[in-house]
Amino acid sequence: MSEKVLSVQDVTMQFGGVVAVNNLSLEVHKGEIVCLIGPNGAGKTTAFNVITGVYAPTNGAVEFEEKTIISNYPQGKMEKLYAGEHKGKYKKVLEPTPDKITKLGIARTFQNIRLFKSLTVLENVLIAKHMRMKANVFADTFLINWKEEKKMREDALELLRILDLYELKDEKSSSLPYGKQRHLEIARALATNPSLLLLDEPAAGLNPQETDELTDFIRKVRDQFHLTVFMIEHHMNLVMDISDRIYVIDFGKLIANGTPNEIQNNQRVIDAYLGVAEDE
Amino acid sequence: MTEKKNTQLKILFSVIALFVCAGILFCVNHYTRPTFMLRTVMQLGAIYGLVAVSMNLLNGFTGLFSLGQAGFMAIGAYAFAIFTIPAKSRPGVYYLYGVADWLSNLQLPIWAGLVLAGLVAAILAAIIGAPVLRLKSDYFAIATLGFAEIVRIIVGSSPMNRITNGSLGLKMIPKFPNFYFPFIVVGICILIISLLIRSSYGRAFKAIREDEIAAEAMGINLAKHKQLSFIISSFFAGVSGALMGMYLGAITSTTFNVTLTYNILLIVVIGGMGSITGSILSSFLVIAAREWWLRFLDMEMFIGSFKVPLLKSGFRMVVFSLILMIVVLFFRQGIMGTREFNWNFILNRLRKKKNAGGEGCE
Ligand SMILES: Nc1ncnc2c1ncn2[C@@H]1O[C@H](COP(=O)(O)OP(=O)(O)O)[C@@H](O)[C@H]1O
Ligand SMILES: [Mg+2]
DSSP: OOOEEEEEEEEEEEETTEEEEEEEEEEEETTOEEEEEOSTTSSHHHHHHHHTTSSOOSEEEEEETTEEEEEEOOOTHHHHHOOSSOTTTOOOOBOOOHHHHHHHTEEEOOSSOOOOTTSBHHHHHHHHHGGGOOSOHHHHHTTTTHHHHHHHHHHHHHHHHHTTOGGGTTSBGGGSOHHHHHHHHHHHHHTTOOSEEEEESTTTTOOHHHHHHHHHHHHHHHHHTTOEEEEEOOOHHHHHHHOSEEEEEETTEEEEEEOHHHHHTOHHHIIIIIHHHHHO | OHHHHHHHHHHHHHHHHHHHHHHHHHHHHHHSOTTOHHHHHHHHHHHHHHHHHHHHIIIIIIOOOOOOHHHHHHHHHHHHHHHHSOGGGHHHHTTTTOOOGGGTTOOOOHHHHHHHHHHHHHHHHHHHHHHHTTSOHHHHHHHHHHHHHHHHHHHTSGGGHHHHOGGGOBOOOOOOSSTTHHHHHHHHHHHHHHHHHHSHHHHHHHHHHHOHHHHHHTTOOHHHHHHHHHHHHHHHHHHHHHHHHHHHSOBOGGGGSHHHHHHHHHHHHHHOTTOHHHHHHHHHHHHHIIIIITGGGGSOOEETTEEOTTOSTTHHHHHHHHHHHHHHHHOTTTTTTTOOOSHHHHHHHHHHHHHHHTGGGO
């Protein structure tokens, strides 16, 4: 439980006057499954978007495997508008695009599934392997790198076999049942060879049985691929069942963190979140 | 094991198809008069086919709605003409303004001219790509259309007189050495584009078309891959421009005006965005209709002493525009959609029939 994989440091994300993530700090250690929970609009997806390079944070930094990969401070118009804390603490600007982050070894899925809809299951996975390709366009077009291409295909098929998607390899991805689409999105993320997997509400829209299958699926994936998993989730059964630790945010701010047991008995969390969830 | 058999079948079919195509070309060449319309339609259809496929690489496969293809054709055609017009004909071509000194004795062989045409177009694409590709879809379309017009105007402008012969244009461009030439060049180019599309880079292009955000999250560098697609597409547009120059023998800047862009777009949309075979098929159909089957729409016609209404010069374009609107409104997929007419397509069809027939047996 020692090695830090991800460390989010004082991250604030402000859109105009709206502070979506407010001074968020958290850590994820190697091999853990950590959940991020909070009411709708709390800023969970925005936090993921910052970690994966979709948005540059307004202030703060993100470390991955002990190296700073993202860092920013309020500049330009934001200098006056900035409503968060720790102004002046960060002085470096480091804003990689999402593809760079993925290359480093952080892969993600999306809250509303974003598969390559008209392409097949196999193609979806192959595309995720493209960034590791060594050949240039010329070599790739004229099949000079046929060995690499063959290896890519074998790896992709092997991955599909492990994840029980092999039978579906030639199906159009949009024609898959919803639960399988969720599995495929995780498979596609795995094809990028990540060490950290970010899942944004992977059980959203699934029925109870599919949710159970997904729970097993995530555990299996973590164990087989020696991954660290950081996920956003609403299904409390799933969260309490699977998490090693839980972070809770509300209105962009961290309000609690701890083991599932601690969180279940935390009065602030019950007030802010669990109470609401029971009403639903 | 069935996969291996399938591959063998496909290779066999491909060889047969190649022979059939060659046979058709041979027959047309040997048994038709040189003025026969079919010859024109086939050659022009092939040239339009290439530029349509190159546009499809951008619009249909990478999801970048470009309208700049005519501009890159113009560049290719002019680059080709400038470097391949026979040195002894140059004084005649540039009789009014004279020819730039460095050009007067330069003359490249045809194949080198074709490659050069593509390269010049590709280099220009690389230069304008960086700023233009950052624009969102509709602005990108407008910017590329504007670019095509700017190219046309610069090429025809007076400071370029001693290179492009200004508004007079260029003539004495080498003709096709034989009837088969354009088909061979177009065949090779389209084969290369098809190979690209089925490669890993081609898949990355399709990923960008399907969902930019997801593609980027899967590690695909958007800027690099869009640029790549833009440059490659422009290269082949340049080559098709050169072929157009050879076909016509003479070009001016108005050869490559907005109407050309419109025609190419028409072909791509009718064939199906995202289908190479669709573009080729539709190219021959559209050219045949325009140059041959629908010619009569532009001519006044009398039946006895009755003058058929509407038929007069320009009516053809009205009909074409109507066809485009009907396709866009009711057949948005075009002829092929994103499917390809290949052996898999045919084998699958056959197998489905078989399965439907023999359901009870197994
Ligand atoms: N690009 C954006 N521009 C402006 N506001 C945004 C943007 N993205 C998210 N927000 C705001 O940030 C808040 C948090 O949203 P989100 O992170 O999606 O919440 P969650 O995933 O926890 O449900 C919301 O109030 C949302 O309106
Ligand atoms: Mg969310």
